[in-house]
Amino acid sequence: MNRIALLAPAAALMAAALIAAPAAFADPSPDHPGEQTVDPYKASNANADATPRGDPALFAAFHGKDGVSRIVDDLIDRSVADPRISEIFKNQDLVRLRRTLKEQICYLMDGGEGYSGRDMKSSHKDMGIQDADFNALVEDLQHAMDKEHVPFRDQNKLLAMLAPMHRDIVTK
Numbered sequence: 782m783n784r785i786a787l788l789a790p791a792a793a794l795m796a797a798a799l800i801a802a803p804a805a806f807a808d809p810s811p812d813h814p815g816e817q818t819v820d821p822y823k824a825s826n827a828n829a830d831a832t833p834r835g836d837p838a839l840f841a842a843f844h845g846k847d848g849v850s851r852i853v854d855d856l857i858d859r860s861v862a863d864p865r866i867s868e869i870f871k872n873q874d875l876v877r878l879r880r881t882l883k884e885q886i887c888y889l890m891d892g893g894e895g896y897s898g899r900d901m902k903s904s905h906k907d908m909g910i911q912d913a914d915f916n917a918l919v920e921d922l923q924h925a926m927d928k929e930h931v932p933f934r935d936q937n938k939l940l941a942m943l944a945p946m947h948r949d950i951v952t953k
């Protein structure tokens with residue numbers, strides 16, 4: 782057997798190993814270490830799927846960027862541990878979700894630099910999210926906002942911006 786014939790099976794094995802590499806070995810996003818790469822898409826604030834309220838008092842009621850960050854972290858921790866919806870969060874890129882959800886909420890409250898994530902329809906496609914899942918997540922969000930001592934009327938202003946997204950997120 783010549784040298785090429787000997788090397789060919791090894792090359793095939795290496796190629797197979799690369800193709801079968803688990804997500805943990807996927808190239809991290811160059812801009813955001815720790816995140817998995819996603820299919821290319823056009824980044825735009827329009828992907829946030831709601832119009833900012835133009836109400837600076839609202840961002841203050843959420844305690845600015847730090848408050849939104851605490852709320853999103855708490856919401857994701859609660860959702861992951863919530864037996865009603867925990868299954869949906871398994872094997873998902875929660876590093877990216879934390880970053881983009883914080884961006885989205887800050888943007889909607891006129892408190893961020895902009896939203897760089899995908900639109901709600903493509904972010905949630907194929908997840909089979911139902912009405913009850915949506916309501917469970919909203920409940921977890923309410924607990925997270927309570928913990929941050931966001932006044933009830935301000936909580937409702939955020940929820941009013943998120944509610945119309947139901948039509949793009951709930952697919953069942």
Ligand code: HEM
Pocket residue numbers: 866869870873874875877878881882885897898899900904905910914915916918943944946947950
């Ligand atoms: C109005 C409500 C919601 C908003 C504003 C929202 C927002 C987002 C955002 C910004 C992303 C990331 C987009 C990107 O990767 O570019 C995302 C992904 C995700 N969302 Fe939602 N979401 C909502 C409702 C829900 C519900 C009800 C569930 C399940 C119960 C859910 C589960 C997920 C999961 C698991 C991902 C990660 C997908 C992945 O890693 O590819 N979301 N969502």
